[in-house]
Amino acid sequence: MSTPGLGHVVQAVVSSIDEDNLEEGIDKLRALFPDTTLLAALDLVDRESVLKFRTPWGGCHYEVLGSTATYSVFPRLGWSPDMSCYCTCPAFAFAVLMSESHLMCKHVLAVHLAEQFSKCVEHSIDDNDLLARLTSRVQ
Template identity: 35%
Template sequence: MQWMQAGTELIREAGSQYLSSGELSHDVLCCLNAVFGKSLMPALQLIDEKKVTRVTSPSGRWVFRVSGSSGVPYICLPGSAYCQCPAYKYTVVLKREAIMCKHVLAARLASEMNEVEVKEVSDLDLVDIIAGMD
């Protein structure tokens, strides 16, 4: 749990730095790498490729949709480290080699960095998106 809290604080710091300077410093990247390891570079690539979308509805509910490197979209819930991807099940849950997968990390970093595409959908469409999760 301490790693998750430290990771969340570090993501906030990275976002703050990015918003003020337009880039992440070497020190922040090193710290992110120390906490998130192998998930970091693929997550940053997803952000660079604009593959993170915040899907919102009129009721104010929302989720992240992150298109994976293979093009498969994964739904990530705000405030959760859960992802539908196989890496979450194996790397995060079973092997405990990471605290979050690249999709969740990309969603959180992109949100803090204000690098998220926003798509409005109806409340019913959002319910369908969430219902389609594993």
Template identity: 35%
Template structure:
């Protein structure tokens, strides 16, 4: 296995533990938060802030297509694709793709943790709106 696959497996495993702890006690233990912080560093703090401020929304079209919209700290909404590490933000392009010093950006991390904790707000959008969103991804 390569380094990226190893880290991705660890991240996926930690997110499963987040989900299990949320279901069992509705809290995240300090040990789990420390483990997440070891991998994500400051991105975890930033992601948790986005979650606390309810900036993660699941946009669902009438035909059933869906994406996550995470509004960043600057107020810019970014689209995160389901089951993917893709995000439109500059940090994804620079830190994840170019420098490879981050596994995922804070927006994707916020979406993943929100999903695992079962706290994602859903918003219905038209198929036309979803088409416009998807056509502007790059």
């Protein structure tokens, strides 16, 4: 991300949204994201396309079912001040990493929103299955 810390602003805005102030929260997100990204993220949440895999050791892995592929999403990278999230989709590589024109892609935003609204489709996964899922994304 071109501006360190904005990922935390997005997370704070998303965390402040609840059913009582949904419209106000969406308006705040419109100040941070293009309408196309915001509407696409909300659509992914509505279609229950955000998958959350819980590991036996308490970790989580997220995947988002896109229109053409399934993408691995890492919504909170604590190790880098310049990049607070990551997605394996081409839009993230181009719009976030290369051109720095977006804070995050629709898939990362969808994960944040799905978590806030308790709309993740949850599954349990063991370490071998998680490894298989992750390695299948890079082949």
